[in-house]
Amino acid sequence: MMENFPNFPTTPSSSTSLSLQQMLISRASELAGIHGGVSGGVTLLSDGVDLSEKKVGVPAAGRGGYEQKKKTLSRRFSFQTRSQVDILDDGYKWRKYGQKAVKNNKFPRSYYRCTHQGCKVKKQVQRLTRDEGVVVTTYEGIHSHPILKSADNFEYILSRMQIYASY
DNA sequence: CGCCTTTGACCCGCGC
DNA sequence: GCGCGGGTCAAAGGCG
Numbered sequence: 001m002m003e004n005f006p007n008f009p010t011t012p013s014s015s016t017s018l019s020l021q022q023m024l025i026s027r028a029s030e031l032a033g034i035h036g037g038v039s040g041g042v043t044l045l046s047d048g049v050d051l052s053e054k055k056v057g058v059p060a061a062g063r064g065g066y067e068q069k070k071k072t073l074s075r076r077f078s079f080q081t082r083s084q085v086d087i088l089d090d091g092y093k094w095r096k097y098g099q100k101a102v103k104n105n106k107f108p109r110s111y112y113r114c115t116h117q118g119c120k121v122k123k124q125v126q127r128l129t130r131d132e133g134v135v136v137t138t139y140e141g142i143h144s145h146p147i148l149k150s151a152d153n154f155e156y157i158l159s160r161m162q163i164y165a166s167y
Numbered sequence: 168c169g170c171c172t173t174t175g176a177c178c179c180g181c182g183c
Numbered sequence: 184g185c186g187c188g189g190g191t192c193a194a195a196g197g198c199g
Contacts, residue, residue: 103188103189
């Protein structure tokens, strides 16, 4: 079985009303309930963590000139699933902007950003070293626009995925 | 032709 | 103060 993720502090709080995020959480919780026996269920990095103020380096004028900006809307949560594909179609359009190898993990981590203008939602997808079938998806931010297409497909994918939890 | 992926360099925070 | 680990930029190429 899988071991828990020490890096992912799990907070059993599902109070905020996030659109997709909430749907995911509720969906995941529901599925976790369905799968009941699964030790773990859903790994949720709920929002409200210490992300109140996050400094982000923004290029000011070419290289060398970086401007410090503070962000307040950084909500983050993650979940891991069993899936063959990395990209889970959640109804939004994403543009990949980076890929980096992480220490302790043999598989690289991919960084995506919502292509919608003004929407600064990011997500990163990472595959576990030990279990290639397990994919960790982390969302950061809240979409400031409606979903482009129906997320039914995503729900379908979710419904046939096994979701882990760490509590 | 426009958007997306790829990929190396760059930047930053933090620990030693 | 330096090095490492992690996140982002941006140029160039690819594909529909």
